[in-house]
Amino acid sequence: MRLFYNCFITLLFSFCTLPGIFAQSLIPAPSRVNPLKGEYKLQALEKITIQDSSLQNEALELQKIIQKRTGGDVKITANRKPAAKGINLVIDSTSANPESYRLSVTPKGITICGATSSGLFYGIQTLDQLLLGDGGQSLRHSLPAIEIEDTPRFSYRAMMLDPARHFIPVQDVKRFIDLMARYKFNALQLHLTDDQGWRIEIKKYPKLTSAGAFRDKNSGGQGPHNGFYTQQELKELIRYAANKHIEIIPELDIPGHTVAAIVAFPALGCANMDTIPIQFGKTADRTLCAAKEQVYAFYSDVLQEVSAIFPSKRIHLGGDEAVIDKNWGHCPDCRELMKRKGYREVREIMGYFFGRIHNMVRQNGKELLLWCELDNIRMPASEFLFPYPKDCTLFTWRMGLTPKVIELTQKAGIKLIASPGEHCYLDYPQSPGDLPEHNNWGMPVITLQQAYNWDPGYGLPADKQKLISGVAGLLWAEAMQDINRITYMAFPRALALAEAGWSSPENRSWESFKIRLLPQLSDLMREGVSFRVPFEIQ
Numbered sequence: 240m241r242l243f244y245n246c247f248i249t250l251l252f253s254f255c256t257l258p259g260i261f262a263q264s265l266i267p268a269p270s271r272v273n274p275l276k277g278e279y280k281l282q283a284l285e286k287i288t289i290q291d292s293s294l295q296n297e298a299l300e301l302q303k304i305i306q307k308r309t310g311g312d313v314k315i316t317a318n319r320k321p322a323a324k325g326i327n328l329v330i331d332s333t334s335a336n337p338e339s340y341r342l343s344v345t346p347k348g349i350t351i352c353g354a355t356s357s358g359l360f361y362g363i364q365t366l367d368q369l370l371l372g373d374g375g376q377s378l379r380h381s382l383p384a385i386e387i388e389d390t391p392r393f394s395y396r397a398m399m400l401d402p403a404r405h406f407i408p409v410q411d412v413k414r415f416i417d418l419m420a421r422y423k424f425n426a427l428q429l430h431l432t433d434d435q436g437w438r439i440e441i442k443k444y445p446k447l448t449s450a451g452a453f454r455d456k457n458s459g460g461q462g463p464h465n466g467f468y469t470q471q472e473l474k475e476l477i478r479y480a481a482n483k484h485i486e487i488i489p490e491l492d493i494p495g496h497t498v499a500a501i502v503a504f505p506a507l508g509c510a511n512m513d514t515i516p517i518q519f520g521k522t523a524d525r526t527l528c529a530a531k532e533q534v535y536a537f538y539s540d541v542l543q544e545v546s547a548i549f550p551s552k553r554i555h556l557g558g559d560e561a562v563i564d565k566n567w568g569h570c571p572d573c574r575e576l577m578k579r580k581g582y583r584e585v586r587e588i589m590g591y592f593f594g595r596i597h598n599m600v601r602q603n604g605k606e607l608l609l610w611c612e613l614d615n616i617r618m619p620a621s622e623f624l625f626p627y628p629k630d631c632t633l634f635t636w637r638m639g640l641t642p643k644v645i646e647l648t649q650k651a652g653i654k655l656i657a658s659p660g661e662h663c664y665l666d667y668p669q670s671p672g673d674l675p676e677h678n679n680w681g682m683p684v685i686t687l688q689q690a691y692n693w694d695p696g697y698g699l700p701a702d703k704q705k706l707i708s709g710v711a712g713l714l715w716a717e718a719m720q721d722i723n724r725i726t727y728m729a730f731p732r733a734l735a736l737a738e739a740g741w742s743s744p745e746n747r748s749w750e751s752f753k754i755r756l757l758p759q760l761s762d763l764m765r766e767g768v769s770f771r772v773p774f775e776i777q
């Protein structure tokens with residue numbers, strides 16, 4: 240009898256993760272959904288009960304959701320004992336995964352039980368999506384009884400914004416954070432420095448922003464080419480994101496993508512580089528000089544300030560697309576360095592450069608994140624060199640190279656975040672002929688279906704994918720001038736990515752996703768979020 244019962248429950252669970260009336264708007268798909276008998280009448284909903292005031296932030300999030308979805312005003316009360324009525328928010332720390340939760344709706348009341356406040360927050364987002372229902376009505380009066388158990392597949396689920404190329408005002412970043420939180424993303428990477436702008440206040444070097452953050456001299460300091468975040472603004476943004484259970488990770492790209500810094504402080508570049516034109520705002524093949532002590536002293540100061548602003552344990556320092564032969568290969572100081580160190584090839588300087596920088600990162604108590612560049616590898620295999628240290632995390636990004644990068648990082652014991660060009664580059668067009676209107680670097684199309692049809696673990700056996708800690712969707716902004724364009728490019732592909740990062744492969748299917756997407760699109764439209772209507776899938 241018990242066996243029969245277990246089989247029945249298993250069958251029911253697997254049935255219910257397929258498109259069905261019970262979970263018709265849930266993105267990302269939860270681990271288990273179990274429909275129960277009856278419904279909960281929302282008119283009876285008067286209060287949210289929390290165990291203690293440490294859950295006040297989550298209760299306030301839920302209170303806003305209830306107001307928005309039902310029109311009702313509910314009180315928040317703190318009480319050790321769960322209440323017999325209303326919604327109970329509780330912590331059950333016995334769960335192994337800090338982000339997991341259980342949500343149960345019965346005719347008597349609603350309980351959300353999180354492993355931590357993060358798990359609870361995700362349970363609240365799921366309840367929000369249940370209240371959205373099929374998206375067809377704006378206010379809801381009842382909820383079907385249901386039980387949901389949910390745990391994320393990956394612990395790192397990120398989006399990257401690029402205010403360096405076009406500045407994004409703080410209130411727009413907050414709007415984007417709100418959207419990320421709804422789909423259970425937990426990290427926002429901010430690409431703060433590049434050829435087109437230096438966007439973070441550094442108190443010791445005010446010229447970085449006075450010269451490096453304003454590339455349009457004719458607009459009175461306004462507009463998408465100009466602007467930077469003060470340290471105070473960043474701290475406020477970090478606090479805002481933390482309330483939405485999102486960690487902000489700063490990125491300062493080095494040694495390439497550094498024109499804005501070199502414009503402010505020309506001595507940071509290699510000597511005798513006048514042959515490479517430097518035009519602020521345009522990508523130029525300039526890099527930092529790897530031989531000058533001044534460069535290391537400067538970044539030591541910068542990293543100290545950045546580390547103090549961001550509580551995140553991680554800092555991203557780029558490492559991509561550095562045109563080293565043209566710079567280090569021709570710079571007398573770098574050639575002298577090569578001689579001193581006995582290097583035969585220019586690319587060996589990269590190990591020296593990041594070796595020194597990485598020590599500074601460690602001294603600040605942070606973990607180094609980098610874009611993985613296979614160009615840095617010396618071939619053939621007999622001379623094989625994978626120059627990344629064990630205690631960094633790499634991002635795989637170049638088109639088609641991810642399986643190779645997984646193999647290499649696995650061998651070297653290095654953690655990996657998956658953001659391959661062919662699925663995660665949300666700056667690429669979503670259909671042929673669609674935006675962006677200028678396509679300087681020949682971007683391929685990434686349809687919603689292509690963004691969705693992706694297993695970040697590449698179907699590998701568990702032990703071969705255990706170092707993959709998550710996914711990241713990238714919104715490079717050379718061609719995005721404001722938040723409306725950013726959300727147009729991000730959505731709905733970010734929902735596909737959210738599901739790749741959160742849901743297990745056995746709970747995912749394109750057919751089911753297409754159905755669950757529709758209520759989400761109505762809701763984004765109701766909220767005035769600009770997104771691309773994926774008319775090709777209907």
Ligand code: TNX
Pocket residue numbers: 559560610636664666715716717
């Ligand atoms: C490559 S991805 C870059 C970015 C560009 C992007 C455009 C990476 C590590 N570097 O600097 O913005 O392509 O798609």
